Amino acid sequence: MHITVLAKVVPDYEVPTADFELTDGRAHSRYTRMIGLYDENAIETGVQLKEAYGATLTIISYGKTQDVTVLRKAIAMGGDALHLVLGDADDPFVIAANLKMAIEQLGNVDLVLAGQQSADMDRGVVHSILAGMLDYPFLPQISTIKSEDGRWMVAQAHENGIRRLEFSGKGVLSITSSPKNVPRIPAVRSILAAKKKPVEKIDGIPGTPMPVAELSVEIPKMESVCEFLPLDDMAQTCKILLSKLREERYL
Amino acid sequence: MRIPYWNISYGILIDTVALVAVIVFVFGLHGHWKRIRLGKVRIRSANVDHPGKIGPVFVYSLLKNGILGAKLYKKIFTGIAHGFLFWGMLVLALGTSLVVLNLLFGLPVFEGIFNRWFMSFFLDLAGLLALFGLLFFLVRRWFPPERLITPRERTGFGVQIGLLAAVIVTGFLVEAIRIASTGPDPFSFVGNFMAGWLPADALSVHRIFWWSHGLLCMAFIAYIPYSPMMHMVLVPTNTALADPRPGSKMGVIDFSSFDNDDDEEGAAEEMPTLGCSSLADFTRKRLLDFAACLWCGRCHEVCPAAITKKPLSPKGVMVTLAERLAAGEVEDATLIDDITEDAIFACTTCTACLEACPACINQPKTILKFRQNLVMEQSRIPELMAKAINSLEQRAHPFFGTGSGPKDWCKDLEVPLFATGETEYLLWIGCSVTYEERAQKIARAMVRILESAGVSYGILEESRCTGDPAKQMGNEFMFTELAQTNIDEFNELGVKKIITLCPHCYNSFDRHYPLLGGNYEVIPHSVFINRLISNDKLVLKNSLERICYHDPCYLGRRNLFFDEPREVIRKVGQLVEMPRSGAESFCCGGGGGNYWAEEVGDRINQVRSKEALDTGADRIATACPFCLLMLTDGAKKFTEEQKTFDIAELVAERLT
Numbered sequence: 001m002h003i004t005v006l007a008k009v010v011p012d013y014e015v016p017t018a019d020f021e022l023t024d025g026r027a028h029s030r031y032t033r034m035i036g037l038y039d040e041n042a043i044e045t046g047v048q049l050k051e052a053y054g055a056t057l058t059i060i061s062y063g064k065t066q067d068v069t070v071l072r073k074a075i076a077m078g079g080d081a082l083h084l085v086l087g088d089a090d091d092p093f094v095i096a097a098n099l100k101m102a103i104e105q106l107g108n109v110d111l112v113l114a115g116q117q118s119a120d121m122d123r124g125v126v127h128s129i130l131a132g133m134l135d136y137p138f139l140p141q142i143s144t145i146k147s148e149d150g151r152w153m154v155a156q157a158h159e160n161g162i163r164r165l166e167f168s169g170k171g172v173l174s175i176t177s178s179p180k181n182v183p184r185i186p187a188v189r190s191i192l193a194a195k196k197k198p199v200e201k202i203d204g205i206p207g208t209p210m211p212v213a214e215l216s217v218e219i220p221k222m223e224s225v226c227e228f229l230p231l232d233d234m235a236q237t238c239k240i241l242l243s244k245l246r247e248e249r250y251l
Numbered sequence: 252m253r254i255p256y257w258n259i260s261y262g263i264l265i266d267t268v269a270l271v272a273v274i275v276f277v278f279g280l281h282g283h284w285k286r287i288r289l290g291k292v293r294i295r296s297a298n299v300d301h302p303g304k305i306g307p308v309f310v311y312s313l314l315k316n317g318i319l320g321a322k323l324y325k326k327i328f329t330g331i332a333h334g335f336l337f338w339g340m341l342v343l344a345l346g347t348s349l350v351v352l353n354l355l356f357g358l359p360v361f362e363g364i365f366n367r368w369f370m371s372f373f374l375d376l377a378g379l380l381a382l383f384g385l386l387f388f389l390v391r392r393w394f395p396p397e398r399l400i401t402p403r404e405r406t407g408f409g410v411q412i413g414l415l416a417a418v419i420v421t422g423f424l425v426e427a428i429r430i431a432s433t434g435p436d437p438f439s440f441v442g443n444f445m446a447g448w449l450p451a452d453a454l455s456v457h458r459i460f461w462w463s464h465g466l467l468c469m470a471f472i473a474y475i476p477y478s479p480m481m482h483m484v485l486v487p488t489n490t491a492l493a494d495p496r497p498g499s500k501m502g503v504i505d506f507s508s509f510d511n512d513d514d515e516e517g518a519a520e521e522m523p524t525l526g527c528s529s530l531a532d533f534t535r536k537r538l539l540d541f542a543a544c545l546w547c548g549r550c551h552e553v554c555p556a557a558i559t560k561k562p563l564s565p566k567g568v569m570v571t572l573a574e575r576l577a578a579g580e581v582e583d584a585t586l587i588d589d590i591t592e593d594a595i596f597a598c599t600t601c602t603a604c605l606e607a608c609p610a611c612i613n614q615p616k617t618i619l620k621f622r623q624n625l626v627m628e629q630s631r632i633p634e635l636m637a638k639a640i641n642s643l644e645q646r647a648h649p650f651f652g653t654g655s656g657p658k659d660w661c662k663d664l665e666v667p668l669f670a671t672g673e674t675e676y677l678l679w680i681g682c683s684v685t686y687e688e689r690a691q692k693i694a695r696a697m698v699r700i701l702e703s704a705g706v707s708y709g710i711l712e713e714s715r716c717t718g719d720p721a722k723q724m725g726n727e728f729m730f731t732e733l734a735q736t737n738i739d740e741f742n743e744l745g746v747k748k749i750i751t752l753c754p755h756c757y758n759s760f761d762r763h764y765p766l767l768g769g770n771y772e773v774i775p776h777s778v779f780i781n782r783l784i785s786n787d788k789l790v791l792k793n794s795l796e797r798i799c800y801h802d803p804c805y806l807g808r809r810n811l812f813f814d815e816p817r818e819v820i821r822k823v824g825q826l827v828e829m830p831r832s833g834a835e836s837f838c839c840g841g842g843g844g845n846y847w848a849e850e851v852g853d854r855i856n857q858v859r860s861k862e863a864l865d866t867g868a869d870r871i872a873t874a875c876p877f878c879l880l881m882l883t884d885g886a887k888k889f890t891e892e893q894k895t896f897d898i899a900e901l902v903a904e905r906l907t
Contacts, residue, residue, distance in 0.1 A: 186630060
């Protein structure tokens with residue numbers, strides 16, 4: 001069994017709104033770079049599959065050489081190898097084409113996992129485009145994966161419940177966060193060993209960008225509005241809070 | 252003049268029995284040593300330079316805690332009873348030794364004033380006091396306090412108490428029969444008194460009592476290593492070897508030797524086990540801790556986790572380890588699971604247990620060693636703590652999900668950056684003050700104070716954590732990485748003096764950074780403020796406001812700054828003390844990484860806040876941002892008013 005996890009290095013996804021600024025339409029370069037939030041859930045899921053079924057786990061990323069330092073965490077968490085496709089394109093089609101090339105070079109990949117969205121612009125489309133290019137089924141928002149009798153049994157997490165699905169053969173799965181895939185803190189000896197693991201660097205391909213032009217990128221200005229909720233009954237207060245958050249589309 | 256072995260034939264035979272008793276005693280002692288030496292030496296020990304230290308022995312600690320048993324008197328009745336028993340038996344043992352010296356070398360102990368006052372009066376008094384002590388302990392075993400029986404009571408005291416009581420009573424009977432036969436001896440007041448009550452034919456049983464007394468003594472001595480009375484040997488030894496500096500004294504681990512980029516792949520495998528998962532991973536000193544523990548439960552009684560019904564009992568941990576050690580199960584790696592991960596991470600590292608322990612056992616160090624193993628070897632850590640660690644790794648601070656940016660605390664303020672060769676003090680802001688909105692006011696207040704006093708100070712351009720939360724959560728590796736980054740920057744900037752706003756930062760800079768090559772003069776902000784006031788650099792308006800001071804564990808108990816914050820408070824209001832204060836202060840609940848914990852049981856911060864509010868004080872003061880945050884939150888259960896303030900805030904608002 002060979003599993004690959006797609007991991008992307010992104011700017012700090014927890015920069016407070018008031019402190020966030022753009023340069024050239026992208027997060028300012030001063031922000032710390034790290035593996036995408038959901039990508040870490042995907043890596044954890046991959047490591048758990050590796051431990052459960054003795055799979056080989058390869059981490060694939062598309063980015064720059066300096067991302068290697070950050071990506072080594074994926075190896076420390078349990079990845080067997082790291083393949084970095086060099087490139088700086090922002091177009092989902094180009095990124096997907098490069099990832100497809102890396103996956104095809106590996107040759108025997110059974111399952112492709114990726115975080116449900118990366119943290120830079122949260123578009124969440126690369127893995128579905130990649131699935132289309134590879135001609136694999138694509139299942140989004142997966143929270144758990146099991147292998148039973150050669151078939152994959154997966155759970156798809158929705159806001160209001162869980163949908164269980166099964167399929168066989170290869171597939172691309174986008175992984176959401178769940179209590180079962182909280183990223184582990186790598187053991188120290190794994191961190192030290194990961195520093196010494198060789199990284200396979202692959203020259204990127206130009207690919208064909210989507211025929212879409214980006215006109216502008218804006219970030220909302222932070223506004224502070226304070227509203228006191230009645231606190232006679234805590235359960236009722238929580239319900240009111242939830243409904244207000246939904247109304248305002250924060251949830 | 253008294254005659255030794257009066258009315259006894261072949262009395263010298265008792266010395267032969269004594270030889271056998273000593274052999275059995277030494278054999279038992281050797282058994283303890285065999286188990287203790289199964290511990291490994293530590294990875295790197297701190298080079299402790301302490302006054303009165305001779306070789307590995309801390310002489311002052313041995314005398315104070317090992318011989319005088321100073322900590323025992325924190326419970327006054329137990330302390331006095333123990334004093335009666337210990338000093339009573341010691342004097343009796345000395346008297347018996349003098350008798351032997353009289354027999355062997357004719358030492359004139361049974362003559363004149365020495366005989367009257369020491370060999371007669373003092374030995375009788377010693378025996379009587381020892382009996383009182385025994386009676387106290389006997390009654391306490393019948394009606395044990397909660398701390399003795401939680402999680403379970405140590406057995407084996409009954410036999411030794413009985414033996415000792417029998418030794419003393421038979422000794423008095425022998426003396427009484429002798430006095431009844433040879434004439435009154437008013438200085439031997441107990442024997443004299445008992446002689447008056449003896450039947451006329453008591454002399455016929457004198458020999459029986461004499462031999463019984465001797466044989467019971469020998470039985471007691473022989474049985475010591477196989478009973479809890481072994482603490483007579485182990486506790487003084489432990490106190491002699493225990494580093495007397497306050498705090499858990501975790502030291503640091505030098506990872507650089509395992510992290511050489513030039514090495515072949517796999518070189519990291521040479522690294523020894525990090526932390527401890529079995530008894531064999533602990534040092535000999537820790538195994539001595541476990542063997543010396545008497546299960547008295549004083550640690551349990553003061554532990555904030557145990558008091559608030561969390562799964563941790565420091566006594567429970569010690570009991571488990573002591574039982575495994577006694578059974579010789581040193582390689583058993585199920586130890587952590589038996590103690591439970593929940594218990595190990597419930598420790599707030601407040602060191603109240605260590606402070607309370609009469610045997611100077613370092614319970615927090617043992618618990619943190621388990622944590623180190625769970626985190627650094629097994630990747631096991633509670634979810635919220637894992638998020639904090641992850642944030643430390645990614646952002647160099649543990650406050651994941653914070654709504655604050657690194658410069659928010661100094662919005663609208665002109666705060667100078669530290670300039671090499673120009674600035675005297677680095678004002679170290681620290682992570683909690685930077686990223687927690689309530690704590691940001693501490694830094695703003697401190698800036699006002701420093702400006703008002705005309706202090707040459709500056710801050711770093713980038714905000715970073717010292718690494719203390721990682722260390723307390725068991726991730727020594729991350730602590731070392733962060734510390735090294737800070738040390739490199741400090742050294743590059745030429746930092747010599749640091750003012751800290753957080754005692755956790757102070758503790759790291761003062762205790763751990765020097766071991767990694769970072770040597771600075773570090774001053775907690777409360778101490779620095781007190782210094783400014785003493786030097787008339789600040790002029791304050793006093794008030795009649797009643798201010799209750801909460802000692803932060805990392806400032807008070809761990810670093811002994813008790814007076815300076817109180818002196819500051821006296822300058823701005825009227826100091827009020829809580830029932831638990833100073834070295835006996837109760838934790839706020841946020842230490843040991845538990846600021847990032849889903850708390851079970853009662854909430855420690857609410858317990859402490861209530862204790863503070865119950866004093867009737869107008870405000871609660873503290874000198875630690877974590878305590879400020881925890882107590883602010885805890886007090887919300889009881890009042891809607893903002894009652895908790897940092898010492899810097901109180902001073903800043905009273906500047907004239």
